[in-house]
Amino acid sequence: MIYMQDVWYHIDKYPILSNINLRVKPGEFVYLVGASGAGKSTVLRLIHMELMPTRGFVKVADYQSHRIQPHEIPLFRRKVSVIFQDFKLLDDRDVYENVAFALWATGVPRRKIKKRVFHVLAEVGLSHRRYAMPSELSGGEKQRVAIARALANEPFVLLADEPTGNLDPESTHEIMQLLMRIHRKGTAVLMATHKETMPDTQYPMRMVRLNEGKIAS
Numbered sequence: 001m002i003y004m005q006d007v008w009y010h011i012d013k014y015p016i017l018s019n020i021n022l023r024v025k026p027g028e029f030v031y032l033v034g035a036s037g038a039g040k041s042t043v044l045r046l047i048h049m050e051l052m053p054t055r056g057f058v059k060v061a062d063y064q065s066h067r068i069q070p071h072e073i074p075l076f077r078r079k080v081s082v083i084f085q086d087f088k089l090l091d092d093r094d095v096y097e098n099v100a101f102a103l104w105a106t107g108v109p110r111r112k113i114k115k116r117v118f119h120v121l122a123e124v125g126l127s128h129r130r131y132a133m134p135s136e137l138s139g140g141e142k143q144r145v146a147i148a149r150a151l152a153n154e155p156f157v158l159l160a161d162e163p164t165g166n167l168d169p170e171s172t173h174e175i176m177q178l179l180m181r182i183h184r185k186g187t188a189v190l191m192a193t194h195k196e197t198m199p200d201t202q203y204p205m206r207m208v209r210l211n212e213g214k215i216a217s
């Protein structure tokens with residue numbers, strides 16, 4: 001479903017990524033590890049098509065980096081969503097509105113929005129916090145709102161860039177459990193982290209290691 005073939009990414013002729021080949025199957029859980037600067041975020045941004053490869057190509061479902069048209073990007077991003085270390089919530093809107101916004105922005109009718117927001121908030125265990133403002137939430141709760149928002153449009157893949165980077169061990173555990181549950185329900189998850197060890201779990205996931213812009217293992 002995600003396919004990167006001989007992908008290079010240069011900034012001013014300097015190669016940030018070189019010769020990346022990566023394939024993620026539908027419903028896979030891939031753990032992308034590597035030191036700071038190894039290129040993990042760059043890989044995710046290429047898959048999200050915020051960046052275009054300077055050589056090779058990226059294919060995500062039926063979308064190809066060298067063919068996609070600017071007007072197709074919003075539709076594409078509904079199906080490939082991202083969460084970040086710093087949550088990126090809208091601080092002047094409550095939990096409900098943060099999630100609803102993702103649907104509203106894609107033209108979903110109001111009646112359907114309400115149903116869907118309630119559904120995804122229940123999925124992340126935050127129904128009772130729907131009128132809270134982001135400033136009233138713990139880090140773990142903020143990330144759960146971001147995950148609910150990411151799931152609102154029923155993506156087939158969730159890209160997670162250091163989703164637990166700002167969290168204490170307990171919230172980290174909670175968010176990992178949630179990502180695994182989402183995965184079990186059929187969404188592929190590609191998670192980047194600089195933590196070199198697998199999370200303490202028997203959960204089936206594949207580890208891909210990046211080193212200085214190349215896949216090391």
Ligand SMILES: Nc1ncnc2c1ncn2[C@@H]1O[C@H](COP(=O)(O)OP(=O)(O)OP(=O)(O)O)[C@@H](O)[C@H]1O
Nearest residue numbers: 011016034035036037038039040041042043193194
């Ligand atoms: N806009 C940019 N201009 C110049 N260099 C950049 C830019 N973006 C990324 N880089 C460089 O590309 C390399 C890979 O960056 P990237 O953010 O993908 O790494 P990362 O593995 O996500 O690191 P971290 O764990 O710190 O998030 C780094 O050496 C970084 O300095």
Ligand SMILES: [Mg+2]
Nearest residue numbers: 040041042161
């Ligand atoms: Mg990064």
